[in-house]
Structure formats: structure tokens, C-alpha cells
Amino acid sequence: MSLSRIRPDQPAVSVREESYWGAVGRKLWKDRLALLAAGTLALIVVLAIAAPWIGTNVLGFNPTTTNLRMRNKPPTWATESWPIFQQFTRTCNSNVGCQWSLWGEITRTSLAGLGECIRAGRGGCHWMGTDDAGRDVLTRGIHGGRISLRIGIWVAGVSMTLGVVMGLISGYYATTWIDDIINAIILTLGSIPLLFLLIILSRIFSPGPEGLAFLIGIFGWMGLSRLVRGQIFSVREREYIIASRAIGSSPWRVMFKHILPNVSSIIIVSAIFNIAGAIIAEAGLSYLGV
Known part of the structure; x- marks a missing residue:
């Protein structure tokens, strides 16, 4: 349409403004790898939350119930023709390392078959086999995921x-005595061997999963604090920060209302890595008997 043909009484064309979350959703939908990762994470979270119901009503097993007659059974879907199970059979039949093997001696009766276990109904299939006490491995795995997820979030x-909080204060009051005190605390805590400290504290206080997570958390904030402090240097001298100070905003209002939202992206990314690192740390401490 040319400018000469536009009439004054013609209604203006409205342009729909896209919201922030709408733009985020559109970009996420185009990233297939991110969708796959988000779907996998959502599946793990759902399995962990619904673990008691799945174990009782779907799998038909209790994670703590033992059955020595079903000990060291391979997954139900396995067949004797698979090379890995043939190797286990040969190793145990020659009486070499049988007591350390994952499933022990595999015979035709232990590999009942997938169809037979499905016909048996609930409690008939060990989809990932059983351990040395006859407990279902899959049931114990999804129940263990609840503890790992809880510790990671804590x-x-x-x-x-x-x-x-420490990073905001340190970055806002950079080069002052407040920044020096926080840096001294970070250097002091960073010089302590975390693994030995956690082992000693866990023996003294005997904490549960939440207590152990709290101990890991209070000695694991230094990296995020330094990261936030560095990000604040790039935003604290911008015009809107200077304007907020000029109208008399308090330091806490400037830090949490104007600075924090502009460094939130790096905080979210760091939090995701913290959850993964906490789960790995919890697994290592569990291996050590903490």
C-alpha cells in the first residue's frame, strides 16, 4: 500500500507485542537438544517424586524387602544368547570370581523370559535384575533418586x-573493608580440605540427608560468590544504577531490585551445576560410609 492511498480515517494496524516468557518458550521450542534435556530431567523428577507409588503399584516391589531365593538375578529382558551373560556364566562355571560377579551363575531357570514375567503380572518382572539380597534394582534406584534429588536441591x-548475598555485598562495596572481610572468609574456607571436613563433621553431628546437604551447602558457596561479585562490576556503574542511587535508594534496594535481576542468568546456570555437583558429592560420601 503506497502512502498516497492511505486515508486519515483508516484504522491503524495493531502489532501484537510478544511477552518475555513467550519469547523464551519460542526459542526453547526451536532448540531440540534443550527440549530433549528438559524432557529427560522432567522424567527423572517425576520418577523420583512418584517412586513409592511406582514401586508398589507398577513394579510391585518394596525397596527394602529381601528375597534370597531371587538374589543376583539378571534383568528379565536378558537372554542367554547375549555375549555378556555367556561370559558371566563361563566365569562362574569355572569357579573364578563367582563371588564377586554382579549376577552370579546364570542358568536357564534364572532367565525366565520377558513374556513369562509379564504374564505373571505385578511383581513378576525385575526389569534391571536383583542385587545380592534379592531386592529389585530398579525399585531401589528410583527410591534412591528421591534422596539424591532432595540433597541436590537443598x-x-x-x-x-x-x-x-555475599557476592552482592562484596561487589557493591568493592575495595572497602567489607569486601576485604568477605574475601578473607572465602580464602579461609577455600583452604580447608572439604572432604575431610565433611567426614569429621558428619561423625560429630551424625546428620541425616538434609543435615549433610546443609553442611555441603555452607562450605560450597564461595565459587558462586566470586562469580556474582565479578558480574556486579559490569553493571554497578550503569546509568540506571547511578540514577537509583541519586534518588536516594538504599543499598539493599539497589542490590536486590536493580543489580540482582541483571545477574540472575549466571546464577541460574551456576545453580544447575551446583545440583549436579551436590549429587556427585553425596554419592562419593555415601561410598565412604558417611
């Missing part, structure tokens, strides 16, 4: 709270 929450 650690991320504690370390994020301490790290963000």
Missing part, C-alpha cells in the same frame, strides 16, 4: 542463598 538452595 545444597543448591543453601549455597545460592549464601553465595548471592
Whole structure:
């Protein structure tokens, strides 16, 4: 349409403005790898949350119930023709390392077959086999995921709270005595061997999963604090920060209302890595008997 043909009484064309979350959703939908990762994470979270119901009503097993007659059974879907199971059979039949093998001696009766276990109904299939006490491995795995997820969220929450607050204060009051004190605390805590400290504290206080997560969190915030402090240097001298100070905003209002939202992206990314690191740390401490 040319400018000469536009009439004054013609209604203006309205342009729909896209919301922030709408733009985020559109970009996420185009990233197939991110969708796959988000779907996998959502599946793990759902399995962990619904573990008691799945174990009782779907799999038909209790994670703590033992059955020595079903000990060291391979997955139900396995067949004797698979090379890995043939190797286990040969190793145990020659009486070499049988007591250390994952499933022990595999015979035709232990490999009943997938169709037979499905016909048996609930409690008939060990989809990932059984351990040395006859407990279903899949049921114990999804129940263990609840503890790992809980510890990861607790650690991320504690370390994020301490790290963000300390980083904001340190960055806002950079080159002052407040910044020097926080840096001294970070250097002191960073020089302590975390693994040995956690082992000693866990022996003294005998904490549960939440207590262990709290201990990991209060000694794991230093990296996030330094990261937030560095990000604040790039935003604290911008015009809107200077304007907020000029109208008399308090330091806490400037830090949490104007600075924090502009460094939140790096905090979210760091929190995700903190959850993964906390789960790995919890697994290592569990291996050590903490």
C-alpha cells in the first residue's frame, strides 16, 4: 500500500507485542537438544517424586524387602544368547570370581523370559535384575533418586542463598573493608580440605540427608560468590544504577531490585551445576560410609 492511498480515517494496524516468557518458550521450542534435556530431567523428577507409588503399584516391589531365593538375578529382558551373560556364566562355571560377579551363575531357570514375567503380572518382572539380597534394582534406584534429588536441591538452595548475598555485598562495596572481610572468609574456607571436613563433621553431628546437604551447602558457596561479585562490576556503574542511587535508594534496594535481576542468568546456570555437583558429592560420601 503506497502512502498516497492511505486515508486519515483508516484504522491503524495493531502489532501484537510478544511477552518475555513467550519469547523464551519460542526459542526453547526451536532448540531440540534443550527440549530433549528438559524432557529427560522432567522424567527423572517425576520418577523420583512418584517412586513409592511406582514401586508398589507398577513394579510391585518394596525397596527394602529381601528375597534370597531371587538374589543376583539378571534383568528379565536378558537372554542367554547375549555375549555378556555367556561370559558371566563361563566365569562362574569355572569357579573364578563367582563371588564377586554382579549376577552370579546364570542358568536357564534364572532367565525366565520377558513374556513369562509379564504374564505373571505385578511383581513378576525385575526389569534391571536383583542385587545380592534379592531386592529389585530398579525399585531401589528410583527410591534412591528421591534422596539424591532432595540433597541436590537443598545444597543448591543453601549455597545460592549464601553465595548471592555475599557476592552482592562484596561487589557493591568493592575495595572497602567489607569486601576485604568477605574475601578473607572465602580464602579461609577455600583452604580447608572439604572432604575431610565433611567426614569429621558428619561423625560429630551424625546428620541425616538434609543435615549433610546443609553442611555441603555452607562450605560450597564461595565459587558462586566470586562469580556474582565479578558480574556486579559490569553493571554497578550503569546509568540506571547511578540514577537509583541519586534518588536516594538504599543499598539493599539497589542490590536486590536493580543489580540482582541483571545477574540472575549466571546464577541460574551456576545453580544447575551446583545440583549436579551436590549429587556427585553425596554419592562419593555415601561410598565412604558417611
